[in-house]
Amino acid sequence: LPSADALLGVARQTLDGAAGRLPRALLAGAHRHRSDFSRVASRLTPAVLRSRVSRERDRVKGLSDRTGRCLRVQAERRRDRFAAVSGRLGAALRASLAAQRHALARDRERVGGLVRRAERASRGLLAERRARLSRAEKLLQALSYTGVLARGFALVRGADDRPL
Numbered sequence: 001l002p003s004a005d006a007l008l009g010v011a012r013q014t015l016d017g018a019a020g021r022l023p024r025a026l027l028a029g030a031h032r033h034r035s036d037f038s039r040v041a042s043r044l045t046p047a048v049l050r051s052r053v054s055r056e057r058d059r060v061k062g063l064s065d066r067t068g069r070c071l072r073v074q075a076e077r078r079r080d081r082f083a084a085v086s087g088r089l090g091a092a093l094r095a096s097l098a099a100q101r102h103a104l105a106r107d108r109e110r111v112g113g114l115v116r117r118a119e120r121a122s123r124g125l126l127a128e129r130r131a132r133l134s135r136a137e138k139l140l141q142a143l144s145y146t147g148v149l150a151r152g153f154a155l156v157r158g159a160d161d162r163p164l
Contacts, residue, residue, distance in 0.1 A: 141147040145163050149155055156164045
């Protein structure tokens, strides 16, 4: 079997090579980051930042103004729509009330006609029953023994004192 130094020798050699390149790589990375920062920093001057903040402030103010106008316009539209609907509702209620009054008057007239017909019918029925009763009374008087006696006939009674 190989010794521990032989086994670790290749890995140690690779690590030593990387350790030698590390300071140059760190310097190169720092240089690259510094140049990237310098390039970005040149675009981010205080004047540029103030200008951008000012533009964003103006944009927010514009949006705020638009929001206020939108709310006013929306409230006005809803008010107009409500006024239109309430006007239509009032007209519909008045029309419904007029229709109900008309129907009530028509029904009142119809009931009045029916009452008059019922009164005529009851008077006719009463007159007919009076006439029938009068005829029945006359027939009773004509056929009863007292009516016969009144016309001059004699009443004949039986042994038990009943009319024959």
